[in-house]
Amino acid sequence: MKKLALAGLLAVGLTGCSSEEPQVLNLYNWSEYMPQEVLDRFTEETGIQVVYTTYDSNEAMYARLKLLDDSAAYDLAVPSTYYVSKMRQEDLLMSIDRSKIEGFDQLDPELVNLDIDPENKFSVPYLWGTTGLAVDTADIEGEPVTAWEDLWEDRFDGRVMLTNDMREVFHVGLRVLGYSGNSTNPDEIEAAYEKLSELMPSVRTFNSDAPRMPYLEGETDVGMIWNGEAVMGKDTMESLEYVYPEEGIIAWLDSFVIPKNAKNPEAAHQFISFVLQPEISALISEEIGYATPNLAARDLLPDEVANNRASYPNATDMINAEFQTDIGDDALQVYAKYWEMLKSGR
Amino acid sequence: MHSVMQQPFKTAVLILVWGWLLFLVLAPNLLVVGASVMTRDPATFLSLPLNLDAYRQLFDPLYLEVFLHSLYMAAMTTLVCLLIGYPFAWALSKVGKQRQLILIFLLIVPFWTNSLVRTYALKLILATNGLLNNALMSIGLIDEPLQLLYTEGAVIIGLVYLLLPFMILPLYSVFEDLKQELLLASHDLGAGRLSTFINVIVPLTLPGVLAGVMLVLLPAMGLFFVPDILGGSRNLLVGNVIKNQFLDARNWPFGAAASIVLTVTMAFLMFAHRLSKRRIGEEGA
Structure with a gap:
């Protein structure tokens, strides 16, 4: 870019x-x-x-x-x-x-x-999307990955990727423990930190620049990804799957x-x-894999795009999905401190 | 000397130098010092009252740990640079003038490419499907690709690659000044090669070593993009903490305080450097 x-x-x-x-x-x-x-x-x-x-x-x-x-x-x-x-x-x-x-x-x-x-x-809404699980099915053996919790399994040691986004990573930790991804409770945030620090030895890299790349480069096999990145990644690597975790995806809406x-x-x-313009919105959604909020554009999409569950989730995929909310400055400082601890811990 | 120099020219040079130092060195640093003693404010980034909270936060065990780990990686980088740079500079001072020029030129050529681009290039070499792994596998040295990228080692390799010339150049200059007569005298007085090295060469090149250490150690703690690209955003340096405080946590006073710690460390090293130079100067006299 x-x-x-x-x-x-x-x-x-x-x-x-x-x-x-x-x-x-x-x-x-x-x-x-x-x-x-x-x-x-x-x-x-x-x-x-x-x-x-x-x-x-x-x-x-x-x-x-x-x-x-x-x-x-x-x-x-x-x-x-x-x-x-x-x-x-x-x-x-x-x-x-x-x-x-x-x-x-x-x-x-x-x-x-x-x-x-x-x-x-x-x-004005531009695109909306989700953060879910990426799984390189060619390199994974055993049970299919269906939940955030699965990332903690020993078999993924050193093969996990997380986005380089404080709120998203803690969202996963909080959801695995059954809390809201928008928690402002310091105890819950600390618990999420404890949980995530158990995952850290497995984590190979953080990436929010182009989260599909570590999967394509063969550095990681499983972890977090944005749905559009998963769609783009699948064009190059057929075995890269986008999975809706049981604990729920992180949803977002990006606006101009x-x-x-x-x-x-x-x-x-x-x-x-x-x-x-419907034609332009459709072109964007098709090209970069995120969902357009433009209903007129949805009608113009080719079937394989409109029916791609990674881009356009169905109702069951959205169960437990959460939009991020503003957590306020006090909670942000708590997150920031634990985030720094998480990334410097060894 | 100043009698030769024309008065207006001298004044112009002095104004330029002092102006430069005041506006581009002193003023920005004062701003950083100012920011470090203010209070963080979510709406305006900085606000009154003045206090030392940011400095207190530096002694949080977490940041102490980051600082120490950063220091460790920078020290490893410096050590590797020294181990490669010292013999390199020595050899450089021994070859003919013509070759010296070519070698120094080759040393400097990479600087014409942006260091960020070179770091990305290094990533392509170290990656699992990268050049190095493919080469090692094709000659049969390894069966499985080595995990090189996103490790502490990768960060140190990156730092060494970027900073090695800063170690070599000051060392080269002291080796150039090394008087052949002193080495001959040492031999004549019965010292062996090792003894000459330890008692004559090392002390005489120490100022160059210290200058090289200064030029490598401090930048090595600040090059935040190296851990971001080669370390998988782990193995953080002090530079990463500073960047995160300004961009993500929006705690400007703390970010400023952390960068002042680096500046003070630098000043301390320069002081040590001057001391050592003076000591050697006295011994030489």
């Missing part, structure tokens, strides 16, 4: 030579979360160049946007679920002018007007927001409308 950002910069540099000042959209997005084709077509249609910059955690994105200075002047960002409410409440976002957005009414009614942004004044210090909010509105 860094290549893409570079290509974007290069494009800006090249067109910078022309006499006419080209319009630029600074898009701040997760790595591997937007097909290049979409960016190219947007530029072709509108003449607006897209500078694509990536991050690999909500925390990193938030820390940069929070500065609200010129070094972090992005026109569009894509925070996950509760970060929308957090940033909205801290007055970091510009309200979105619905009259400039086409296609909002095609969005899944279940994914708009949520608590994180009751009237969607500040956010316009930061308060955006330089080109006009282009940001245009880009949101562009992505909301």
